[in-house]
Amino acid sequence: MKLKRGLLVALPLGFLAVFYLYPVASILLTGLVEDGSLNLTPFGDVLTSASLRSIAWFTIWQAVASTALTVLAAMPIAYVFARFEFPGKRVLSALLTIPFVMPTVVVGSAFLALLGSQSPVGINLTRTIWIIFAAHVFFNLSVVVRTVGGLWSHLDPRLEEAARTLGATHWQAFRTVTLPMLRPALVAASSIVFLFAFTSFGVILILGGLTYTTLEVEIYRQTVVFGNFGLAAALAVLQLVGVTLILWVYSRYQRDREVGLSLLPSASVARRPASLRQRLVVAGTIGYLGLLVAVPLVVLIVRSFDTGNALGFYRALFETGTGSTAFVSPAEAIGNSLWIAGVATFIALVVGMSAAAVVAYSSGRAARSFDLFLMLPLGTSAVTIGFGMLIALDWPIDLRANVLLIPLAHALVAIPFVVRLSVPVMRSVQPRLREAAAVLGASPARIWREIDLPIAARALAVSAGFAFAISLGEFGATSFIARPDTPTLPIAIFRLLGRPGALNFGRAMAMSTILMAVTATVVLLVDRFRVRDVGEF
Amino acid sequence: MLTVRGLSKRFGPTTALANVDFEVAAGETVSVLGPSGSGKSTLLRVIAGLETPDEGSVLWEGTDITAEPVHARRFGLMFQDYALFPHRNVVGNVGFGLRMTGWSPGDIAKRVDEVLDLVGLAGKADRRINQLSGGEAQRVALARTLAPAPRLIMLDEPLGSLDRSLRERLIVELGEIFERVESTVLYVTHDQEEAFTIADRVAVMRDGALIQAATPEDLWAAPAGVFVSDFLGFSNRFPATAVDGRADLGWTIVAVDVADGPCHVVLRPDALILDEAGDIGVTVAGSIFRGDHYLARAHTGSGAELSISIPTRPHPGEQVRIRIDPAGVLALVE
Numbered sequence: 013m014k015l016k017r018g019l020l021v022a023l024p025l026g027f028l029a030v031f032y033l034y035p036v037a038s039i040l041l042t043g044l045v046e047d048g049s050l051n052l053t054p055f056g057d058v059l060t061s062a063s064l065r066s067i068a069w070f071t072i073w074q075a076v077a078s079t080a081l082t083v084l085a086a087m088p089i090a091y092v093f094a095r096f097e098f099p100g101k102r103v104l105s106a107l108l109t110i111p112f113v114m115p116t117v118v119v120g121s122a123f124l125a126l127l128g129s130q131s132p133v134g135i136n137l138t139r140t141i142w143i144i145f146a147a148h149v150f151f152n153l154s155v156v157v158r159t160v161g162g163l164w165s166h167l168d169p170r171l172e173e174a175a176r177t178l179g180a181t182h183w184q185a186f187r188t189v190t191l192p193m194l195r196p197a198l199v200a201a202s203s204i205v206f207l208f209a210f211t212s213f214g215v216i217l218i219l220g221g222l223t224y225t226t227l228e229v230e231i232y233r234q235t236v237v238f239g240n241f242g243l244a245a246a247l248a249v250l251q252l253v254g255v256t257l258i259l260w261v262y263s264r265y266q267r268d269r270e271v272g273l274s275l276l277p278s279a280s281v282a283r284r285p286a287s288l289r290q291r292l293v294v295a296g297t298i299g300y301l302g303l304l305v306a307v308p309l310v311v312l313i314v315r316s317f318d319t320g321n322a323l324g325f326y327r328a329l330f331e332t333g334t335g336s337t338a339f340v341s342p343a344e345a346i347g348n349s350l351w352i353a354g355v356a357t358f359i360a361l362v363v364g365m366s367a368a369a370v371v372a373y374s375s376g377r378a379a380r381s382f383d384l385f386l387m388l389p390l391g392t393s394a395v396t397i398g399f400g401m402l403i404a405l406d407w408p409i410d411l412r413a414n415v416l417l418i419p420l421a422h423a424l425v426a427i428p429f430v431v432r433l434s435v436p437v438m439r440s441v442q443p444r445l446r447e448a449a450a451v452l453g454a455s456p457a458r459i460w461r462e463i464d465l466p467i468a469a470r471a472l473a474v475s476a477g478f479a480f481a482i483s484l485g486e487f488g489a490t491s492f493i494a495r496p497d498t499p500t501l502p503i504a505i506f507r508l509l510g511r512p513g514a515l516n517f518g519r520a521m522a523m524s525t526i527l528m529a530v531t532a533t534v535v536l537l538v539d540r541f542r543v544r545d546v547g548e549f
Numbered sequence: 550m551l552t553v554r555g556l557s558k559r560f561g562p563t564t565a566l567a568n569v570d571f572e573v574a575a576g577e578t579v580s581v582l583g584p585s586g587s588g589k590s591t592l593l594r595v596i597a598g599l600e601t602p603d604e605g606s607v608l609w610e611g612t613d614i615t616a617e618p619v620h621a622r623r624f625g626l627m628f629q630d631y632a633l634f635p636h637r638n639v640v641g642n643v644g645f646g647l648r649m650t651g652w653s654p655g656d657i658a659k660r661v662d663e664v665l666d667l668v669g670l671a672g673k674a675d676r677r678i679n680q681l682s683g684g685e686a687q688r689v690a691l692a693r694t695l696a697p698a699p700r701l702i703m704l705d706e707p708l709g710s711l712d713r714s715l716r717e718r719l720i721v722e723l724g725e726i727f728e729r730v731e732s733t734v735l736y737v738t739h740d741q742e743e744a745f746t747i748a749d750r751v752a753v754m755r756d757g758a759l760i761q762a763a764t765p766e767d768l769w770a771a772p773a774g775v776f777v778s779d780f781l782g783f784s785n786r787f788p789a790t791a792v793d794g795r796a797d798l799g800w801t802i803v804a805v806d807v808a809d810g811p812c813h814v815v816l817r818p819d820a821l822i823l824d825e826a827g828d829i830g831v832t833v834a835g836s837i838f839r840g841d842h843y844l845a846r847a848h849t850g851s852g853a854e855l856s857i858s859i860p861t862r863p864h865p866g867e868q869v870r871i872r873i874d875p876a877g878v879l880a881l882v883e
């Protein structure tokens with residue numbers, strides 16, 4: 013028993029040490045140390061360079077604005093989902109998750125298709141900040157709706173009613189009663205959205221052109237284009253500091269999230285809309301949600317079909333050799349993506365589930381610290397992970413040239429999700445259930461097989477789906493470590509978008525559509541396995 | 550026959566069980582009664598083998614089973630929150646214990662039907678657990694406990710989370726079911742009516758210690774102290790001093806059969822009789838409607854407060870005359 017437990021702890025610890033801590037430490041060394049002594053020159057360069065300062069400034073303010081816009085856009089939806097019961101709610105709720113799991117490259121493509129130079133709605137926002145904001149809102153909407161709406165759906169509506177009977181207007185009741193109670197969820201969701209916008213990479217790379225550059229994109233450029241590792245490392249260190257600050261705020265609010273609130277089961281809170289006004293509000297919000305979420309994806313699909321030759325772009329994906337030596341057929345990229353996702357899922361499940369088992373079945377300080385440690389890769393930008401692997405993993409064996417590095421990086425990104433999805437499910441197996449089984453004659457081994465395993469199996473299925481989807485869409489880390497001859501789907505899409513001509517654009521749209529379809533299918537499939545009654549009050 | 554000898558269990562600074570001795574004879578239904586935190590549930594968990602006692606032993610038919618693992622004891626325990634397996638349906642839950650003991654699928658199906666019929670759930674075999682109402686979940690939990698025909702059935706506040714009317718109906722049904730399966734039953738509750746309805750004997754617990762174990766009738770006739778008396782709901786209790794077999798309450802003098810010295814005089818509900826010719830006059834302060842009678846709060850001339858049952862609605866300030874039936878007078882010495 014002791015030995016087994018030791019193995020469960022050692023596997024994730026070892027994995028994270030080699031593929032996360034070591035690369036991140038290498039970044040610090042590259043940025044701060046030269047010839048064995050502290051060297052702050054790259055930092056000096058960063059702080060004195062006007063262009064780098066403006067990049068840092070842009071990174072921050074676009075993240076603030078994106079967060080504010082996302083919260084504003086999400087609040088009406090969160091309200092309607094929390095307070096009303098209406099037909100199709102589950103379908104809409106699933107639709108809402110799709111943008112979040114969409115690969116950033118797909119989101120970028122979709123907004124190029126919708127608001128680019130050939131916009132079907134006649135709005136050309138190419139190379140403006142607005143197209144970036146639109147993509148960020150689209151991408152992060154569900155974070156706010158899920159987090160804030162989740163808490164909101166458990167708040168006792170009678171509290172607001174009490175305020176109304178005491179003379180408060182609708183707005184006053186919301187501002188003085190509901191809003192303060194939602195604050196922990198709002199802060200938590202905002203810090204997550206801020207984090208995503210702050211470390212936004214794929215969206216900015218595709219939509220920002222040369223005009224708009226974030227720290228992430230600059231790290232990529234300094235590394236891949238200019239080969240300036242010292243400066244890139246200094247930028248990465250600054251970035252890490254920023255991210256750590258955000259995560260610190262987040263964890264503080266996460267801790268006292270639901271303390272002291274009177275929470276009810278959500279089913280007792282949501283009502284069917286009664287008055288005409290309520291029906292209009294619900295219908296309006298559903299329409300608005302459809303516009304926000306469905307339109308970019310639908311336009312992407314439409315643009316993937318050639319006007320003259322319906323399936324032309326799709327057929328072109330499978331034609332090989334267009335003269336360029338670095339060109340790999342898109343069909344090959346699809347194959348790469350699939351096997352890489354398979355391997356990454358396997359690694360993420362083995363490492364993530366053993367870590368989840370340790371977290372779920374132990375308590376105390378050590379277990380909590382272990383839990384926190386597992387979440388670190390989640391807070392580290394994909395670019396940092398890719399960059400770190402690139403500069404670190406040439407020793408003791410050179411993994412950089414090894415094609416297995418890509419699934420390893422993807423697994424690293426997926427592990428925190430596997431742990432987060434599995435721990436609550438594993439914990440939901442209440443000790444009472446094991447006791448009940450024991451009283452009914454089940455031996456300890458039988459209890460594990462009859463009670464723990466069937467319940468954890470669902471977590472396994474859901475985790476596998478998410479890990480697979482994450483790997484399919486991963487772009488940030490892959491862009492550093494993918495070799496020219498083994499691109500994944502997102503890399504191939506990015507390359508196509510960088511080439512001139514309508515055919516390449518059309519092919520990029522077709523590939524994005526395929527990636528979107530596969531991701532959406534996987535996510536919707538595993539969504540059916542989620543244990544819904546677990547964790548409800 | 551279950552025998553429990555000198556059981557003690559501590560959780561940190563709290564004593565959950567303090568040297569508990571008692572037995573349950575074959576076919577007997579014993580109710581463990583006590584307020585929350587009195588150690589009732591811990592007692593069940595120790596007997597089931599879910600907790601290891603610090604001291605003492607659990608014996609079945611004279612054999613010490615204290616060290617036997619939970620799953621080998623063949624005792625049934627119905628949990629207060631039912632602990633139904635959420636990933637199995639009604640059949641899967643009820644048949645679980647049978648599968649563990651190696652029954653054939655055919656026999657399991659037959660037995661499950663039989664037990665579901667017994668608890669009044671015939672036809673609900675394929676329901677999912679989260680589709681059950683509170684009363685149905687309670688019946689499934691009971692069926693799951695009964696199905697393997699355990700040597701001892703233990704129930705931990707089985708009606709605790711149900712509403713009053715359902716509870717009153719189910720307690721009678723439970724009694725009938727226990728009668729039919731002729732089982733040995735240990736029934737934990739904090740509700741004295743429940744305990745009196747179902748049990749052959751009632752064991753009262755307080756702070757981990759067993760205070761009194763007796764038939765409901767004996768308990769009613771001679772509670773072993775102030776705690777038991779209060780817990781049975783006897784609200785007319787007066788501190789007094791016994792002198793030569795008599796105690797002066799200030800407003801009346803009653804006969805007591807305790808040695809001289811401080812004691813508590815308890816006037817059971819049947820001790821206070823409404824009688825126009827009665828020797829005691831009281832003034833009604835207020836009353837509660839109880840359906841077939843009113844429970845009035847009244848004051849004696851000397852200021853003592855009494856609860857009296859009155860058939861018609863008494864008005865505040867009204868004068869009522871009562872007398873005391875010596876058969877309902879108890880004297881308790883701590």
